[in-house]
Amino acid sequence: MEEDNVLAGAIDIGGTSIKYGVLDNHGKVLTKSKTPTDVKGGGPAILNQVKDLVRALQADHELSGIAVSTAGQINRKEGTVIYATDSLPNYTGLNIKEILESEFGVPVTVDNDVNCAAVGEYWKGAAKQVDQFLCMTLGTGIGGAIVINGEIYDGAAYSAGEFGHMNLYPGGEPCTCGDEGCYERYASSKALSKRARSVIEDYNSLPNLFWRAKNEDKLAESVINRWVDDVALGIKTLVHIFNPPMIVIGGGVSEQGDYLLGKLEQRVNNRIMSSFERSLSIKLAQNGNDANLQGAVYQLLKYMK
Numbered sequence: 001m002e003e004d005n006v007l008a009g010a011i012d013i014g015g016t017s018i019k020y021g022v023l024d025n026h027g028k029v030l031t032k033s034k035t036p037t038d039v040k041g042g043g044p045a046i047l048n049q050v051k052d053l054v055r056a057l058q059a060d061h062e063l064s065g066i067a068v069s070t071a072g073q074i075n076r077k078e079g080t081v082i083y084a085t086d087s088l089p090n091y092t093g094l095n096i097k098e099i100l101e102s103e104f105g106v107p108v109t110v111d112n113d114v115n116c117a118a119v120g121e122y123w124k125g126a127a128k129q130v131d132q133f134l135c136m137t138l139g140t141g142i143g144g145a146i147v148i149n150g151e152i153y154d155g156a157a158y159s160a161g162e163f164g165h166m167n168l169y170p171g172g173e174p175c176t177c178g179d180e181g182c183y184e185r186y187a188s189s190k191a192l193s194k195r196a197r198s199v200i201e202d203y204n205s206l207p208n209l210f211w212r213a214k215n216e217d218k219l220a221e222s223v224i225n226r227w228v229d230d231v232a233l234g235i236k237t238l239v240h241i242f243n244p245p246m247i248v249i250g251g252g253v254s255e256q257g258d259y260l261l262g263k264l265e266q267r268v269n270n271r272i273m274s275s276f277e278r279s280l281s282i283k284l285a286q287n288g289n290d291a292n293l294q295g296a297v298y299q300l301l302k303y304m305k
């Protein structure tokens with residue numbers, strides 16, 4: 001796995017920014033930076049941005065390959081975008097792998113960002129000790145990845161792990177998928193900030209909401225408790241289906257550490273059958289923003305092996 005002298009250009013394409021850097025074959029981040037995604041220009045413009053970034057990285061480093069993590073559903077065998085929402089217009093259908101390989105003449109791998117976060121945590125973070133686990137990221141929506149024996153479970157169409165569209169409250173809030181009452185409408189971090197804004201007059205940010213709750217603001221704490229109840233409800237279903245030894249929770253809220261973890265563990269354990277409780281460990285992602293870059297490089301190294 002960890003061949004010597006491999007330097008990888010790593011690119012993480014999101015709906016707001018593109019993070020990029022150079023990592024070595026041990027997952028060490030040698031340099032990293034970010035730039036706003038050219039969402040207005042859409043898919044082709046974004047790929048031109050990526051080419052410019054790779055050229056800039058190449059100026060200082062001899063890259064053996066390029067590892068791409070990106071939003072959207074990705075056929076990671078072909079390196080194509082199967083589907084991307086309007087947050088990345090004209091992105092669907094692009095063959096990122098082919099375009100970058102013909103431009104730079106080095107191996108390129110492309111994978112979905114939640115998959116990359118998951119294998120990043122497997123390689124260097126919270127899931128180092130286990131071979132199978134679920135990874136769930138709480139953000140604008142809820143993403144998921146299923147890791148079995150250190151490999152992503154793809155499903156029939158590279159789309160497995162859409163935990164965000166489990167049905168939590170049938171007939172509830174409309175969802176981007178066309179249905180109503182999906183998990184991510186209630187348990188994403190976006191849902192938490194929406195709920196907080198509706199009941200706390202001077203709400204300004206999630207970190208501030210957690211800060212208030214930790215400092216005994218009862219209203220802030222009740223908003224968080226209600227949200228954690230919903231997060232736990234989805235985890236309950238996943239635990240009973242998969243019986244995973246570990247669930248890793250990622251996304252910005254994972255910065256809230258033991259305060260969040262304690263609440264979550266308590267509520268999940270209250271709901272699941274006791275036989276599942278003994279074998280389950282819930283962890284918060286450890287690698288934050290680097291997990292996507294590291295996971296992308298992990299996939300590249302495996303591909304180059």
Ligand SMILES: [Zn+2]
Binds near residue numbers: 164176179182
């Ligand atoms: Zn949905």
